Amino acid sequence: MDSIDELVARLAQDATAVKPVPHPFLLSLKLIAATTIYLIASLTFSGLRPDWVEKLHSLWFDAEIAALVGIFCVTSLSAALLGFPDQYQKRKMVLAPIWLFILFLLVLILALRADSPAAQLPVHSFQCTLSITLMALVPATWTFYAMRKFASTHSRLAGCVALLSAFSVGALWLRLHEATDSLVHVIEWHYLPMLVIGIVGLWLGKWLLKW
Amino acid sequence: MTDQNENFESLMRQSLAGDQRAYAILLQKTSRLLRPFLAKRLSFGNEVDDLMQEILVSIHKARHTYDGNRPFKPWVYAIATFRLQDFLRSHYSDHLRHAVDFDELEETLPENVTVSELNYESISVEVQKLPEKQATILQLMHQEGYTAKEVAEKMGMKESAVKVAAHRAYKVLRNKLEQ
Known part of the structure; x- marks a missing residue:
């Protein structure tokens, strides 16, 4: 005793005035705003797909993009909440990405069924995964950097969500940049690697978000 | 209960503003709050104290993540649970690291303790070396299954004399076999 x-x-002697971190909603808004600027800048630099006007009139393409944007926003919010030891006492919001991923899966299944006859597979393959990963590096870095200032008690989950958020930005960029109509290719090389990225995030979170 | 919660929260708000006295009171109250929680989950008092220190340091490090706009207790219990899980994980991994493999243990044992050098033949040989009367009594009682009373009738002895003779024979046998 x-x-x-x-x-x-001793701790009381060390205690000086501390400014509490911003509310997680504000933090996630900052992350979303910064990433949106990054995405717009990247698309300006790399260029939009040539058939983007035509594609915007396709129901399933719009649904896919909307679901990806939803995943990005909700994972950003979830990552911000996971930075707090008690997840700001909003556990349901932390798990919201699960519903978005289910919705995304549903959209992909319906889009795949509607894709008849199936579009031709492009010649490239893993290059797409690589491009998405490279594009995701910057948002992943700043999300982790921001989260390290907090005190996550679910570091693995926080790492997983942060990396999925960054990867969804990369996937969004490539979908708006690359003129690929083959959904099979998109699922195989754009979206399935998300599973691997999620696992890498679990591992990274354990190491990078230790406090 | 509400008053106590308000106390915690207002103390934390004062602490964040730099009030060291409020902070000391808050940490003391928190340690009293968490002690039963930890004592229920850990076996030894020194473990509770060690972990309590870690938790208090963690609260100090993470105090910027509490803004005073939500209940204090869930925040502090989240940190305590996190540190408790960390502590138990490292505690059990230490136990596993220091555990001895059963195969290794078998190799290091000096001898096989379950195998005895004694067997039926060796005991029979020793019985034959006993005085004739004692040897006959043991033979009748243990090989042929007679009771002490039956042996006494057969040999024309008193039952108590048979028991005494058998007892002496056991003693001699035990000494010989122990050598």
Whole structure:
């Protein structure tokens, strides 16, 4: 007990005025705004797909993009909440990405069924995954950097969500940049690698978000 | 209960503003709040104290993530649970690291303790070396299954004398076999 009293006295001596971190909604808005600017800048630099006007009139393409944007926004919010030890006491919001991923899966299944006759597969393959990963590096870095200032008690989950958020930005960029109509290719090389990225995020979170 | 919660929260708000006295009171109150929680989950008092220190340091490090606009207790219990899980994980991984493999243990044992050098033949040989009367009594009682009373009738002895003779024979046998 004496050691506890000593520690309390020492910690109290060290205590200076501390500015609490911003509300997680504000934090996620900052992340979303910064990433949107990054995405717009990247698309300006790399260029939109040539058939983008035509594609915007395709129901399933619009649904796919909307679901991806939803995943990006909700994972950003979830990552911000996971930075707090108690997830800002909003556990349901932390798990919201699950619903978005289910919706995304549903959209892909319906789009695949509507894709008849199936579009021709492009000649390239893993290059898409690589491009998405490279594009995701910048948002992943700043999301992790921001989260390290917090005190996550679910570091693995936080790492997974942060990386999925960054990867969804990369996927969004490539879908708006590359003129590929083959959904099979898109699922195989754009979206399925998300599973691997999620696992890498679990591992990264454990190491990078330790406090 | 509400008053106590308000106390915690207002103390934390004062602490964040730099009030060291409020912070000391808050940490003391928190350690009293968490002690039963930890004691229920850990076996030894020194473990509770060690972990309590870690938790208090963690609260200190993470105090910027509390803004005073939500209940304090879930925030502090989240940190305590996190540190408790960390502590138990490292505690059990240490146990596993220091555990001895059963195969290794078998190799290091000095001898096979379950195998005895004694067997029926060796005992029979020793019985034959006993005085004739004692040897006959043991033979009748243990090989042919007679009771002490039946042996006494057969040999024309008193039952108590048979028991005494058998007892002496056991003693001699035990000494010889222990050598």
